[in-house]
Amino acid sequence: MVSGGAGTGKTSLAAFLAIAACRRGERCLFFSFEESPNQFVRNMRSIGVNLEPWIRKGLLRIIANRPALFGLEMHLVFTHNAIEQFGPKVVVLDPITDLMAVGSPIEVHSMLTRLIDNMKIRGVTLLLTSLTGAKDPTAESEVGISSLIDTWVALQNFEVVGERNRGLSVLKSRGMAHSNLIREFVLSNRGIDLVDVYRGPDGILTGAARRSREIRDEEEAFERRQTIARNRSETERRRRQVAGQIEALKAELGAQEEEIHRLSVLDQRLTAQAGGKNRGNNNDKGLKKNSKPIRRRRVR
Numbered sequence: 001m002v003s004g005g006a007g008t009g010k011t012s013l014a015a016f017l018a019i020a021a022c023r024r025g026e027r028c029l030f031f032s033f034e035e036s037p038n039q040f041v042r043n044m045r046s047i048g049v050n051l052e053p054w055i056r057k058g059l060l061r062i063i064a065n066r067p068a069l070f071g072l073e074m075h076l077v078f079t080h081n082a083i084e085q086f087g088p089k090v091v092v093l094d095p096i097t098d099l100m101a102v103g104s105p106i107e108v109h110s111m112l113t114r115l116i117d118n119m120k121i122r123g124v125t126l127l128l129t130s131l132t133g134a135k136d137p138t139a140e141s142e143v144g145i146s147s148l149i150d151t152w153v154a155l156q157n158f159e160v161v162g163e164r165n166r167g168l169s170v171l172k173s174r175g176m177a178h179s180n181l182i183r184e185f186v187l188s189n190r191g192i193d194l195v196d197v198y199r200g201p202d203g204i205l206t207g208a209a210r211r212s213r214e215i216r217d218e219e220e221a222f223e224r225r226q227t228i229a230r231n232r233s234e235t236e237r238r239r240r241q242v243a244g245q246i247e248a249l250k251a252e253l254g255a256q257e258e259e260i261h262r263l264s265v266l267d268q269r270l271t272a273q274a275g276g277k278n279r280g281n282n283n284d285k286g287l288k289k290n291s292k293p294i295r296r297r298r299v300r
Helices: 010-023 037-045 052-056 072-086 096-101 105-122 207-290
Strands: 002-004 028-032 060-064 090-094 125-131 151-160 163-173 183-188 191-195 198-200 203-205
Touching: 002 010, 010 028, 010 037, 010 052, 010 060, 010 090, 010 125, 010 151, 010 191, 028 037, 028 072, 037 060, 052 060, 060 072, 072 105, 096 105, 096 125, 105 125
Parallel strands: 002 125, 002 151, 028 060, 028 090, 090 125
Antiparallel strands: 151 163, 163 183, 183 191, 198 203
């Protein structure tokens, strides 16, 4: 069941379900209690949904009957006969709250209970749209069938900074995991766009407030990136400067080491030369000390 106030997009969501079934090659039977088939097809074309090709292929059939045309029992019989003849995999009733005009809440509840049970037995997906109050789309309608359905989707309008935006939430979905977030969705000529939730300091933002905040966030992110780029450039410049200083200090240190090495070599040479002279002087003194006087022979 898809419930919500007027203009929240219930019929549009039902049309997207119908066209999705047709794209899978499944038949869909759409019961419209408020619009004629031509009017329904024309209105859906404005949001990018073209139903005519699927009608021509025989995968989609739209039946438009006013609720006051006959009583609830006849509505139930007519619905069963149409489903039996067409053999759909998806059936849509839009909206079930219009049936309140021809029966009491208890009677409508009884009729829908039998219809839901029959669809479950057949294995047919049944989508029911329900008109609720604009202030609380999650409130139970007069029909009171929320306990019979497996999945309940609530649509609502948000009024923020002078504009109205649409929101979607899953109230329950038996047998499957689902999100508990309220998501904004936008209806346009491209169809339905489900917008990511934006949670700001002031809570969830939608519409113009969300776009304004996103632009501000993008500007702040751009400024952060610029600051990071400037800091990275300055750090790189400092790195090159420090590297140059290190190279200069290394060159200066190398020159000092070479000078020390040159002086060490020179000192070794001078020391070696001085040691050689001392050894020469000591040898001369030894010769003089050990030498004997030569005797001259007389010639007779």
